[in-house]
Amino acid sequence: MKARGLAALTPKAPLTSFEFERRDLGAHDVALDIAYAGICHSDIHQVREEWGPAIFPMVPGHEIAGTVSAIGSSVTRFKVGDLIGVGVFIDSCRTCASCIAGLQQYCQEGMTGTYNSIERDGRTVAFGGYSNLFVIDEDYAVHIPPHLPLAGVAPLLCAGITLYSPLRTWNVGPGSKVAVMGLGGLGHMGVKFAVAMGAEVSVLSHSPSKKADALAMGAKHFIDTSISGALKPLNKSFDLVLNTVSAYLDINEYLDLLKLDATLVVIGLPGRPYEVSAGALLNGRRRIAGSMIGGIAEMQEMLDFCGKHSIVSDVEIVEAGYANTAYERTIASDVKYRFVIDAASF
Numbered sequence: 347m348k349a350r351g352l353a354a355l356t357p358k359a360p361l362t363s364f365e366f367e368r369r370d371l372g373a374h375d376v377a378l379d380i381a382y383a384g385i386c387h388s389d390i391h392q393v394r395e396e397w398g399p400a401i402f403p404m405v406p407g408h409e410i411a412g413t414v415s416a417i418g419s420s421v422t423r424f425k426v427g428d429l430i431g432v433g434v435f436i437d438s439c440r441t442c443a444s445c446i447a448g449l450q451q452y453c454q455e456g457m458t459g460t461y462n463s464i465e466r467d468g469r470t471v472a473f474g475g476y477s478n479l480f481v482i483d484e485d486y487a488v489h490i491p492p493h494l495p496l497a498g499v500a501p502l503l504c505a506g507i508t509l510y511s512p513l514r515t516w517n518v519g520p521g522s523k524v525a526v527m528g529l530g531g532l533g534h535m536g537v538k539f540a541v542a543m544g545a546e547v548s549v550l551s552h553s554p555s556k557k558a559d560a561l562a563m564g565a566k567h568f569i570d571t572s573i574s575g576a577l578k579p580l581n582k583s584f585d586l587v588l589n590t591v592s593a594y595l596d597i598n599e600y601l602d603l604l605k606l607d608a609t610l611v612v613i614g615l616p617g618r619p620y621e622v623s624a625g626a627l628l629n630g631r632r633r634i635a636g637s638m639i640g641g642i643a644e645m646q647e648m649l650d651f652c653g654k655h656s657i658v659s660d661v662e663i664v665e666a667g668y669a670n671t672a673y674e675r676t677i678a679s680d681v682k683y684r685f686v687i688d689a690a691s692f
Contacts, residue, residue, distance in 0.1 A: 347377065351477025351692050352666055353403040357395040360670045361476070363692075364403060368481045369470055373420040376484050378430050382663070383475035384409025384501040385685040387531070387592065390673050392462050400462050407475030408434045408460040411490060411500040412689070421484050429490035431649065433503035434639050436460050436472060436486050448643040450486075476669070478692045488646045491653030498658025501531065501684040502649065504639065505659060509536035509588065510648040511640035512611045513543060516586050520544035525580075525587045525603060526565075529556045531684040532590035532613060534660060537563045542655040548584070550577070550600075559682065577603065582630065590614050601626040601634065609633040659684045665691035 353364035371377055389406035391397050410432040414424050424430060438445050438453035445453050458466055461474030490499050509532060518524055522545040526536040529551045540547045541564030548567040549560040557568040569576050581602045589600065592614040601610055601622070612620075612634065622634065640648065652658065660683045664672050672685040 347371070347479060347481060349473075349477050349479050351405050351473070352669055352687075353405045353473075353476075354393040355403045357400065357402060358393070361393070361673075363666075364405060366403075366405065366473060368473070368479060369465075371416055371418050371481060372483075373418040374483050374485070375418045375481050376414050376421055376424045376430065376487060377416040378410075378412040378432075378480050378482070378487075379415045380410055380412040380475060380478055380480055380689040381496045382411050382500040382686045383407040383477075383689060384504065384659075384661075385669070385672055385676060385687065386501075386504050387676055388504075389474075390676060393673075401464070401471060404462055405473035405476050406461055407477070407687075408432070409500045409503045409505070409686070410460070410475035410480060411496040411503070412480065415479070417484075423484045424487070424489075429492055429496065431488045431490050431499065431503045431645070432460060432475065432480060432482055432486070433488070433507060433645055434460055436482050437466050448641040450641045451639045476666075476687060476692075478689050486642060488642065488649055490649060494653060494656070494658055497661050497663050497686050497688075499649075499652070500686050501659035501661065502535070502652060503645070505531045505684060506535050506539075506652070507640040507645050507648050508532060508613060508637070509590070510539050510651070511644055512588060512613065512637040513539050513586075514644070514647075515637065516609055516611070518543050518545050518586060522546070522586065523584045524548070525550055525584045527551075527587065527589045527600060528591040528614065529553070529560055529683075530590065530679060531659070531681070533588075534559070534563060534683045536588050536590060537565050538657050539651075541565070542651070542657060548580070553679075582606075584608060586611065588613060592616060594618055594620070597621070597634070598623045598626040601632055604630060604632045606630045607632075609635050612636045661686045663688055667691065
């Protein structure tokens with residue numbers, strides 16, 4: 347299947363127009379016309395080979411929303427015309443304990459990434475969503491509620507599920523007190539989800555200009571962390587702290603915010619390891635944990651939840667030719683709160 351999109355041809359190269367072929371439609375595959383592809387900060391890390399050796403040419407993109415255009419002979423979950431989403435992975439081993447439990451993101455053999463990976467046939471290079479069409483096994487795609495705007499849905503397939511999963515895992519609901527560290531592409535989804543689940547939400551941000559946005563999204567409190575000592579009054583206040591910040595920081599200040607038996611979940615990826623004080627953990631039987639995206643069943647649950655509560659990401663829609671500029675603005679945190687590429691511009 348002839349496709350066109352954007353690719354980095356070599357490490358650190360700018361994105362440029364690229365024509366390539368998708369695999370033929372298999373019996374269990376669905377083909378989709380992409381409507382929007384979100385720009386995730388991890389796309390930038392991969393293109394610039396900041397996470398180790400990568401596969402080039404690289405078509406990035408793992409926040410994909412579109413419409414089914416064709417189905418394989420054995421497909422049962424989708425029909426032509428359905429709205430469909432594709433996230434961070436497109437396959438897994440399917441037989442390990444994690445896959446059987448619907449936690450394909452933790453596949454013991456390693457999930458197959460939507461791009462910068464080799465598919466499980468051992469030879470096909472996986473190209474991502476910065477393109478006009480896609481082919482995927484039906485078991486690794488999800489249904490999009492028809493009343494949600496596709497541009498706002500695309501980032502849900504990564505940023506959305508990345509925040510929804512820990513909120514569900516740690517049983518957030520009415521009466522929960524949740525702090526969200528950072529109000530960016532990830533953090534703003536954490537606020538929206540936690541509010542919809544009935545939690546009392548506080549945003550911890552060093553950008554006071556974002557206070558109005560945080561409160562408009564339903565947060566009850568906004569704490570400007572650029573003010574010295576601003577966190578002290580909040581010690582032992584929260585059931586769950588979600589760390590969406592990618593920059594290095596003193597994690598112990600945030601561990602002190604936890605109640606007895608409460609958890610701080612690391613979601614952002616700092617450039618170097620945190621220095622964790624044993625005392626910050628011992629004082630209150632506190633936990634520090636991690637969470638990575640979600641499995642297919644949980645992704646579908648999230649989208650159904652978004653449909654029920656009319657939740658989408660706040661996005662800025664750009665054309666393909668603007669993608670390199672969007673990368674620089676993403677690095678500078680100059681977007682509210684996620685760029686999405688209009689696939690018609692490919």
